[in-house]
Amino acid sequence: MKKSLLSIVLTIYASQLLGKQKIDLLVTGITVYTVAEEGEISNTIAIEKGRVIGIGTDIELNKNYEARRNINAKGYIFPGFIDAHCHFSGYALDMYKCDLVGTASFVEVIEKVVAYDRTNKLSWIYARGWDQNDWTVKEFPDKSVLDSLFPDKPVILKRVDGHAILANQRALDMAGITMQSDFKGGSVEKKNGNLTGILIDNAMEPVENIVPPLPEQEATSYMNKMEQECYSLGLTGVVDCGVEGDIIRLLEKLYAGNKLTISNTTLLSQSKPTLEQYMKNGPLTKNNLTVSAIKIYADGALGSRGACLLKDYSDKHGHRGTMLSGLDEMSAIADDALKYKWQVCTHAIGDSANRTILKLYASKLKTKNDLRWRVEHAQVVHPSDYHFFSDYSIIPSVQPTHAISDMPWAEERLGTDRVNNAYAYKQLLNQNGWLPLGTDFPVEGINPIATFYTAAIRKDKNGKPEEGFLKANGLTREEALKGMTIWAAKSVGNENKKGSIEIGKDADIVILDQDIMTVDESKILSTRVLYTISKGEIKYQAK
Structure with a gap:
């Protein structure tokens, strides 16, 4: 005790003699x-x-420290934002493609594709981002116009959610898709005895496989661009969902060479080659890259009516969506995940898919635990199934911007009763006391401020509806902030290093120009990032 006290006294005396401690950075x-x-x-x-x-x-702090650099920002300091569910590498490698997000009609889609073709002169056309729910005619388009404009060039137009494709006849021929083609967990749409060109979920794979991969130099350039965009929006961490083995190898190389630095927790794709390569070796961490979880697809998406429901779609009688993976396959992956210590994260949107996954998890987990297996999206959960989340410590991982994007048509798809139990973030939060938030970009925009706004305010960018969409299941601002910081970190087992500003943790910080915790809700979306700091390094500074 005397020795310990003497040590403290000597330390204080030494610090007084030596003066201020020199440090790297002081942020005010x-x-x-x-x-x-x-x-x-x-x-x-x-x-x-x-x-x-x-x-x-x-x-x-100025009494105790002398910093090599000082930042005196007239702003509000928060932990760096973490996107708990996105497609970082997928979006990066899509950047060269024709962007169809926000198109108001199929005519506008065609105009953009034609303009893209004139500018790029590629041997094929790949575009992404259309959403028929945003058009006056809210029906899937067909390939007839594409066939007439591009008879000899393959054209692939992917829907915004990534769960449907419109392909022209040339692309279908190259992929070997005919009227007789049949896919488990997917569908080839037909009308009047002809292919429409619409491929849903697992039926998309043959067409996507005809697209040549980007050269490594180009892929690296787009990854760098993606990272900088994330930093500019205050993101210091991402959870990159469903990545194939060849892309993970590229990520490993880029992180090893310090060409990427953003904290990235990558979820393996469930494809057989990827699992065969990585599963038995267990999770890996190199620099700021961690590969520690597996992404499984249970069903499709609501927008393309692929989400698997317990009862018929309200706007398509006789149709309940599709399970993309068989129960045996998902069970086998879960068993291997337990054996080799991987986290399991399963995409489940419809109430049938959620029930299937929750029961599967329960059969493997047995009781409460700290494995943090996640259900991605959990958009429609039957009220009788919520208890599975708390009983087996299952973590729902949600994307609040989905609720607002789906708002114009969600009730039409689901009916009044089901929609009132959809996007139920407060109920999901209450199951375990915490809830990670993400964007699912590029399905939605990247900006985490939009995540915060839609989680807490439950309105669109125009402040509609005035009462908020299903407002009873909105989060408080404090809960929304935790969902994109400490709870996002916790959802991948990283809460001891990231997600909050505490002594000993990584210095991941974002400085905003206004206080999103107190500013009027009408001003939240105008918030600007002044600085983004990752592990003490300034990654972005507003001009």
Whole structure:
């Protein structure tokens, strides 16, 4: 005891003799939101060697530290945002494709595709982002116009959710798809005895396989561009869902060479070659890349009516959607995941798919646990099934912007009773007391501020509906912030390093120009990022 006390006295005496401690960075703002359980009022953070070593007022910390660099920002400091469910590498490698997001009609789609073809002069055309629910005629288009414009060039137009494709006849021929083609977990749409060109879910694979991969140099360039866009929006971490083995190998190379630095937890695709390559070796962590989970697809999406429901779609009688993976396949993957210590994350949107996955998880997990198996999306859950989340410590991983994007047509698809139990984030939060939030970009936009706004305010960018969409299941601002910081980190087992501003944790910080916790809701979406700092390095600074 005497020796310990003497050591403390000597340390204090030495610090007084030596003066201030030299550190890498001192960051001062108006307020620091630490998101820690017991956060004190503060406005300054001290950072050394990529970690937080001090939190307090500027007066306190300036007495103790001399920084090699000081940031005095007239803004509000938050933990770096983490997207708990996105497609970082997939979006990056789609950047060269024709962008159809926001098109208001199929005519506009065609205009964009024709303009893209004139500019790029490729031997094939690949585009993404159309959504028939945004058009006046809310029906799937057919391939007739594409066939007439591009008789000799394959054209592939992927729907915004990634669960449907419109392909022209040339692409169908190259992929070997005919009237007789049949796919388990997918469908080839037909009308009046002819192919329409619409392929849903597993039926898309043969057509997508005809697209040549990008050269590594180009792929690297797009990955870098994607990373910088994330940093510019305040993201310091992503959970990259459903990545194939060849892309993971590229990611490993880029992270090893420090060509990518954003914190990335990657979820393996469930494809057989990818699982064969990675499963038995167990999870891996290299630099800022962690590959520790497996993404399974249970069903499709609501927008393309592929989500698997317990009862018929309200706007398509006799149709209940599709299970993309068989129960035996999913069970085998879950068994291997337990054996080789992988986290399991399963896409389930419809109430039938959610029930199937929840029961499957329950059969494997047996009781409460800390394995953090996740259900991705959990958009429509039958009220009698919520207990599975709490009984077996299953984590719902949701994307609040989906609720607002689906809002114009969700009731038409689901009917009044089912829609009132959809996008039920408060009910899902209450099961385990925490809820990770993501965007699912590029299905939705990347901006985490939109995640915050739609989670807490439940309105579109125009402030509609005035009462909020299914507002009873909205989150508080505090819950929304935790969902995109500490709970997002916790959902992949990273809460001891990231997700909050605490001494000893990585110095991942975003500084905003206004206080999203208190500003009027009408101003939230106009929030600008002033700085993004990752492990103490400034990755983005507003001009």
